[in-house]
Amino acid sequence: MMSDIEVARSVTMKPISEVASRLGIPDEALNNYGKHIAKVDNAYLATLADKPKGKLVLVTAITPTPAGEGKTTTTVGLGDALNRIGKRAAICLREPSLGPCFGVKGGAAGGGWAQVVPMEAINLHFTGDFHAITSAHNLLAAMIDNHIYWGNDLGIDTRRVAWRRAIDMNDRSLRQITSSLGGVSNGFAREDGFDITVASEVMAVFCLAKDYTDLEARLAKIVVAETRDRKPVTAGDIGAAPAMTVLLKDALAPNLVQTLEGNPAFVHGGPFANIAHGCNSVSATQAALRLADVVVTEAGFGADLGAEKFFDIKCRKAGLEPDAAVIVATIRALKMHGGIGKADLSKENVAAVEEGFANLARHIENVAKFGVPSVVCINKFVTDTDAEIETVIRLCKEQAGVDAVLCTHWADGSKGTEELARKVEAILDAPRATPFTTLYPDDMPLLKKVETIAKELYRASAVSADAKVRKQLADYEAAGFGHVPVCIAKTQSSFSADPNAKNAPTGHVLPIREVRLSAGAEFVIVICGDIMTMPGLPKVPSALHIRLDANGEIEGLS
Known part of the structure; x- marks a missing residue:
């Protein structure tokens, strides 16, 4: 079995001008960074302002576990599959940070046969943004x-x-x-x-x-x-x-690269979703919407973090109205939420899948609260059994009222995500049942906005904030910032602020440790629990395995 980097190197990339031409971007609008990366000139993009927009699809996920979910991989696979069935589709991703690349998470260019390339450049210095x-x-x-x-x-x-x-x-x-x-x-x-x-x-x-x-x-x-x-x-x-x-100046122009199947991908900007707002740049998303019929984008971590901030911050500020959402789940992760340890995930356990389904069900409910129709992607691992897969498909339909599709894009590329693409196509072609809405209005007080997110999405019973935090929020409102959204910084590993509280906890208290005003970004950061805005390296960081071989090729980057 080839590693991700070996798969990426096995494919002959197209010249970036050829990729750009699929979206109608002329050569003169490209500022090339070698043969396979380009920035699309902002002056050219400004000429597209009056063009009609394509459809916008968000890829989000269940609460992350060490077993992995595959949100970026699914974004790439779905984008490729939409092109496969005849749509002019583009994807929009965040740029990877060097912190997790050399820490514990690894790169963020997808995996297997659902990657954006050149993966080494994207995961390292890229265009210097x-x-x-x-x-x-x-x-x-x-x-x-x-x-x-x-x-x-x-x-x-x-x-x-x-x-x-x-x-x-x-x-x-x-x-x-x-x-x-x-x-x-x-x-x-x-x-x-x-x-x-x-x-x-x-x-x-x-x-x-x-x-x-x-x-x-x-x-x-x-x-x-x-x-x-x-x-x-x-x-x-x-x-x-x-x-x-x-x-x-140069960084603000969106970066254009390609998938392994030669389809266009914008990779631009990269705020974390657990400590920032977790979405790629507005400029890249708006450009893609003017150039493609369907745009697939992702937001970091689970729907309680990335999707909420995508809807409540990015869409609110940029005037975007997403048309559909894909919620990524794995059998392995559901079993972890169902109480199974990582060492036992390869063993069939339908009962654990049923127990852990509560986590997926809550994410489905949460996305629906924004008026966005969704479909579940079951990202297949080789240890998944038919009984486990059938259980998730059945529970999604019976308990959550949504379709679930088994996807094999990691192993099969766009072929393995074609059924998901057709489900998404059906959602996009159907009349909209409910309008898109944000979770709270602009004029709601800041602390009430936090409470709304905590109670509606996290199922917390209350929010705790000491007198200093409450005064700071009151001061922000007095200074004219009461209308801005809130950006919750909390652990990605749980609906609560406790990373060890798996599955779908209820009745917990969300503790606000600190608040910070981002007046330029126009939101208030609400730091909860033990979350840090400067992560540390793990005991065995990925950096220990990344090196050059005798031929100057990079090893250990994933």
């Missing part, structure tokens, strides 16, 4: 400290500098640091820290910005500190937004 975002973030940090050093005309209270630094790597030692040590010439010593780049507000702004003007305006609104009398200081006050925009 993340480096540009990191540089823009840290330019702002440097300009804040420089302003303080040269007289602090804005009166920034150095105890209330909220803007941390960023790096696209898991490094727990940087979570909390003391900066500017070493004497008078190095500035004023203060507490500081790093977030991973995918949690940066610059990443969120980058993914939500419509164009250069919008990008600079959003960057200027980022709140970086407070004065001694608690007045906000913004990146615009510091004067950093124009230079930050310059650093992001």
Whole structure:
């Protein structure tokens, strides 16, 4: 059996101009990064603004487990299968972060015969977008400290500098640091820290910005500190937004690559869904919708995180109305939610599948609350038995009222997802039964928005927030930010804030530890439980297995 990287290398990629031509993109609109990667010029994309939009399909999943789900793989397989049945389809994915690539999760280019390529480039430096975002973030940090050093005309209270630094790597030692040590010439010593780049507000702004003007305006609104009398200081006050925009100029153009079957794929932006909003860029999605009949995109982790933020943040801000959703599940993951340990997942256990189905059922219910029709993809593993598969298909129909389709795209490419594509096609062609809706209105108070998500989607009984958090939320509302959505940062491993609470817990309390205003991205981050905005490496990181062989080929990247 070939590894993912061996499969990717076995395929002859098409010139990127040929891939672009399938969407009608002319050569002059491409800025090529070698033979197989290109950025699509934003000036060209602006000319498409009046074209009708295609249909939008979201791929989401059940609550993740160590057994794996395969959301990105399914996105690729479905996009290929839609092209296979005659649709002009494109996919939209997030760019992988170096943190998980060298940590525990691995790459994010799909797997088996459902991948985007060139996978090594996509998983590593790609077109440099993340480096540009990191540089823009840290330019702002440097300009804040420089302003303080040269007289602090804005009166920034150095105890209330909220803007941390960023790096696209898991490094727990940087979570909390003391900066500017070493004497008078190095500035004023203060507490500081790093977030991973995918949690940066610059990443969120980058993914939500419509164009250069919008990008600079959003960057200027980022709140970086407070004065001694608690007045906000913004990146615009510091004067950093124009230079930050310059650093992001080339990055803002969407990246075009291809699937193993030569179909177009936009891979652009990459906020995590457990600590950020978990969706690819608005610019890439809007471009794809103007160029393709059907666009398949994914949002990180389960429907309680990525899908909720896709609907409540991205769709709200970009005016998108998704037409269908695919919820990915595996027999292995359902058995884990049903109480089976990883070592026993290869053994048939229909009872555990039935027990774990509660998790899938809740995700189906949650997606329906947004008015989006869905179909379940059972991503097949070789150890799945007919009885287990038939149980999921039956329960989906009898208890949740949706179809479930067995898919083998990892092994068979688009052929293994053709039935799913036809189910999605049927949903797209049918009259819309319910309109798309967000979970809460703009004018709902911030804490009430958190409570709505916690009770409606997580099935929590309450939200706990101490007086400091409640005052901070009240201050945000008083400052004019009460209308913005909330972005919940919590563990991806459970509906609750406890990663060990598997399946479908109810009656738990969602503990708010901290809140942060992302004024440029226009949402409030609500940090719950023990979730960290700077992950650490595991005991045995993937980096220990990644190397060059004697021929200069990369080994160990998946």
